[in-house]
Amino acid sequence: MSAAAWGLVVAAVVMLVAAVAVVTSARLVRTAFWLVVVFLGQAVVFLVLGADFLGWVQILISIGAVVVLVLFGLMLTSTSGTARARIGVPASSGWRRLGAAVVAAGFGALLLVAGLSALPEPHLDLEAVRRERSGGAQAIGQALFSAWVWPFELLSVLLLVALVGALVVSRRPGEPAGSTEQAPDQDGEG
């Protein structure tokens, strides 16, 4: 195997291990940092697969924006010291965990079978795809503004709607615009 293939294998395994850590870690903040590892591994896999632009955009958006957003969300929803004990499933629900594992395994197997059967020739030519340079900023930009220009414009509208929607949702009713900060525990449970 070439160096690129080894890089892909290592990054993909790191990504998988970090993904397992995200769903099993008992500390909230650590899951966010394990998610950083998942995204870094994914970015390395993207780079090996020739997606230069996508790999760096992945680091910028997923780590720079999504994980930071998650960390803010964690800070805003931390109740007290008991929050740590509350994030797993209750100890009594081993059946639920088992059921979730069975469903997830079936889901993964289905995805794998569907993906493999969709490919006529399931072979990755890593050297050729790097030689083609179809993942650089220039090639991506040309494709984005020629064949994919309508989905691209639609996506910009979607981002605008999401921005406005998030603002509207996070504003308390009856409050003037601009003061979106909220006291987390003003009305308790029950």
Add this chain to the structure above:
Amino acid sequence: MHAAFPLSIAATVAAVGLYGALTRRHVIMLLLSLELILAGANLALVTMGVAAGHPSTGYIFALFVLTIAAAEMGVGLAIILLLFAHRGNADLTTWTSLRGGDIQGRTPVDAAGGERR
């Protein structure tokens, strides 16, 4: 390299994300698990694009999914923070208003009058 390896990693990451979404009790962990599912989907898209001989199509689809994931995260967190402000906790198992019957606590749509108590 055979395409089965990255595809199986992608499927496993998505399956792990689904497991997390089904078992975690904290709402933000639910969002993180959804991010994992989208990460697996993205990896599968890029792999399939390269294996099918149209790499740029896979790249662009992955770019679109990445953008939609970021938008989903923003809106999802806004909704979650609002629900958290109403509920006072972030435990999904206590958010059972839609189950009917055993409603604990105030629901965010009380003001709209559309919620059965």
